[in-house]
Amino acid sequence: ATLRMASVVDEEKDIADFILVDYSTMFKYMTMDEVLAHPVESQGGGDYVKLGDLRADMSVRMYFQNTLGCPVWNNRDFELFFEG
Numbered sequence: 001a002t003l004r005m006a007s008v009v010d011e012e013k014d015i016a017d018f019i020l021v022d023y024s025t026m027f028k029y030m031t032m033d034e035v036l037a038h039p040v041e042s043q044g045g046g047d048y049v050k051l052g053d054l055r056a057d058m059s060v061r062m063y064f065q066n067t068l069g070c071p072v073w074n075n076r077d078f079e080l081f082f083e084g
Contacts, residue, residue, distance in 0.1 A: 027067045032081065035063045051078050 027035075039057040043049045054060055055072045064072045073081070 027063050030063065030067075035060060051075050054078070 036054065039054055039060055040049050042057075043053055061072055064070055
């Protein structure tokens with residue numbers, strides 16, 4: 001485990017607030033946008049990304065499996081998500 005803390009610049013005015021996070025549970029607190037951001041960027045971040053590439057990304061698959069408890073969405077489900 002690693003603990004990182006920011007330095008305090010002014011001890012009278014600065015407030016240090018922190019939370020200890022077990023990174024094995026981080027997916028529970030991520031939004032779908034956060035889950036998809038890295039895979040989209042890794043595909044070049046262009047105007048279009050293939051849905052098959054998103055579905056094949058291991059972080060996306062793990063999010064669906066471990067957090068949502070369901071298989072990765074099909075094209076129609078992704079279409080509805082992006083339209084919303």
